Amino acid sequence: MVANIKSRILSVGTYVPDTVLTNEHFESYLETTDEWIASRTGIRERRVVGKENPMSAADMGCRAARVALERAGIAAADIDGIIVATFTPDNIFPSTACMMQHDLGCTGAFAFDISAACAGFTYALTVANNMIVSGQAKTMLVVGTEITSKTLDWNDRGTCILFGDGAGVVVLQADESGRRDRGILSCHLSADGSMGNLLMLPLWGEERFLKMKGNEVFKHAVRMMADASVKAAEMAGFKIEDIDFLVPHQANIRIVQSVAEQLAVPLDKVVINVEKYGNTSSASIPLALEEAWLDGRVKEGSKLLFVGVGGGFTIGSAVCVI
Numbered sequence: 612m613v614a615n616i617k618s619r620i621l622s623v624g625t626y627v628p629d630t631v632l633t634n635e636h637f638e639s640y641l642e643t644t645d646e647w648i649a650s651r652t653g654i655r656e657r658r659v660v661g662k663e664n665p666m667s668a669a670d671m672g673c674r675a676a677r678v679a680l681e682r683a684g685i686a687a688a689d690i691d692g693i694i695v696a697t698f699t700p701d702n703i704f705p706s707t708a709c710m711m712q713h714d715l716g717c718t719g720a721f722a723f724d725i726s727a728a729c730a731g732f733t734y735a736l737t738v739a740n741n742m743i744v745s746g747q748a749k750t751m752l753v754v755g756t757e758i759t760s761k762t763l764d765w766n767d768r769g770t771c772i773l774f775g776d777g778a779g780v781v782v783l784q785a786d787e788s789g790r791r792d793r794g795i796l797s798c799h800l801s802a803d804g805s806m807g808n809l810l811m812l813p814l815w816g817e818e819r820f821l822k823m824k825g826n827e828v829f830k831h832a833v834r835m836m837a838d839a840s841v842k843a844a845e846m847a848g849f850k851i852e853d854i855d856f857l858v859p860h861q862a863n864i865r866i867v868q869s870v871a872e873q874l875a876v877p878l879d880k881v882v883i884n885v886e887k888y889g890n891t892s893s894a895s896i897p898l899a900l901e902e903a904w905l906d907g908r909v910k911e912g913s914k915l916l917f918v919g920v921g922g923g924f925t926i927g928s929a930v931c932v933i
């Protein structure tokens with residue numbers, strides 16, 4: 612055990628496929644409208660891996676990882692571990708993380724996937740942080756990569772309009788400065804398997820589509836994300852109002868707005884980009900983080916609160932000072 616080490620996010624990188632599906636696309640064959648989708652979900656368009664440009668979750672994760680590594684100035688050979696959160700792995704095994712380890716040339720890294728659906732990024736970040744603070748690794752890639760488009764029933768208007776494909780990666784490294792006021796200050800995970808049937812993706816059988824009881828998921832997601840946010844803030848020694856930016860899982864604008872309202876966080880302190888990408892599951896928090904980092908909202912010293920909820924149910928939150 613290495614005493615007093617904290618882990619820091621050095622950089623973030625993302626990748627989204629080129630193919631854009633706008634809400635108008637769904638109007639062309641489903642009983643739905645751009646107005647309905649935008650007003651109920653905040654989503655205007657999403658990216659999908661098209662047939663013309665086939666990619667795996669590992670391919671997308673590698674593209675995002677190369678950007679993150681370059682921004683951090685870290686060589687692939689210096690990565691000690693790769694954790695991939697995904698509900699769309701290419702195989703049961705080899706894991707997406709092992710495929711990425713090979714493609715990236717992270718020859719010295721251990722690699723594994725975790726399954727926590729849309730809370731995947733917060734789960735992976737928590738595990739990676741714990742491995743770093745316990746001295747098992749110094750520099751890690753935390754990856755969320757999803758091809759949600761291959762899990763959807765494109766005739767189910769209640770689900771197919773919500774999701775998109777994408778990948779996001781952060782480079783997490785031990786901060787050897789001994790500073791206690793920056794890096795990952797807290798992580799909080801929980802789960803509630805009793806409601807697993809509200810949001811599920813069967814692996815076998817005829818109906819291998821993502822299925823959801825939308826309005827029930829909505830209700831629980833808001834409560835779970837608000838509670839988890841308060842827990843992570845408290846564990847970090849902060850009040851919610853001390854946080855500079857809430858960077859939530861981008862499930863749906865109404866979920867995000869309701870969470871912000873419950874927490875009394877003004878919307879200008881919430882990073883939202885669901886209108887461009889839809890729900891990209893484990894990739895959504897790094898996609899939002901990158902946007903706020905690149906446009907200058909997030910900078911050194913920013914206090915961020917990540918929070919996500921996903922099928923399972925899984926719930927995760929973390930406070931990070933950049």
Ligand SMILES: CC(C)(COP(=O)(O)OP(=O)(O)OC[C@H]1O[C@@H](n2cnc3c(N)ncnc32)[C@H](O)[C@@H]1OP(=O)(O)O)[C@@H](O)C(=O)NCCC(=O)NCCS
Pocket residue numbers: 642643644647648651652729768769770772773823824825826827828829832862863866890920921922
């Ligand atoms: C899916 C969601 C947008 C549906 O909105 P809602 O206001 O709850 O709508 P409901 O499910 O109650 O359905 C209301 C009506 O809209 C219809 N509807 C559903 N999708 C529609 C669409 N894309 N276009 C038009 N009508 C639609 C329903 O069939 C229903 O019609 P009915 O009254 O004739 O039966 C909303 O429940 C939601 O965002 N849930 C959370 C989903 C989520 O984020 N999951 C991932 C969490 S990680």
